[in-house]
Amino acid sequence: MPRLHLFVASFSLIALTSCSDGAKPAPITLEGRWNQISHVEFRYDAQGKLLQRLELPNPIDTPYLIITKTQIEEHANSMVAVFPRHDYTRQQNTLRYPDGTNLEIQELTAETLTLRGPDSVLATGPLTEPLGKTVPEKRYTR
Numbered sequence: 001m002p003r004l005h006l007f008v009a010s011f012s013l014i015a016l017t018s019c020s021d022g023a024k025p026a027p028i029t030l031e032g033r034w035n036q037i038s039h040v041e042f043r044y045d046a047q048g049k050l051l052q053r054l055e056l057p058n059p060i061d062t063p064y065l066i067i068t069k070t071q072i073e074e075h076a077n078s079m080v081a082v083f084p085r086h087d088y089t090r091q092q093n094t095l096r097y098p099d100g101t102n103l104e105i106q107e108l109t110a111e112t113l114t115l116r117g118p119d120s121v122l123a124t125g126p127l128t129e130p131l132g133k134t135v136p137e138k139r140y141t142r
Helices: 002-018
Strands: 031-047 048-058 064-067 072-073 083-089 088-091 093-098 102-108 114-116 120-122 132-141
Touching: none
Parallel strands: none
Antiparallel strands: 031 048, 031 064, 031 132, 064 072, 072 083, 088 093, 093 102, 102 114, 114 132, 120 132
16 A cells, blocks of 8 residues: 555656646747848859858948838838838748748847848849859847
8 A cells, every 4th residue: 555655646746747837938930120230241153152251330320120920121220211111921931022032041039030132143244144142141139
């Protein structure tokens, strides 16, 4: 009989310790306001070889994004300047505008977002013969 009590007590203790209080970490969301903290441009030749990594200075007045489930709104700064809103769809780490422009999510945490793109073609002649491309990467924080 003492072994039965010991078994029941042990089982009860294991069951109680394995039960959690149901608290789950909040999901990481893309939606919200994101303040730009850095801007780097990568320049590649036509074969895709990295030619230059250029860190652009932070502007005096911080640019930011307002992201909803369906739109990205780019603000040049905290003043009145605002670029048009872009509708987008999300497929894993790719944000796609209706015109085919893509942004790639490089990092997304509760406090940090890094977006890469869109690419800009570098050319001196017809766009059928590009000399390379420039790819911006912008880092944001909440």
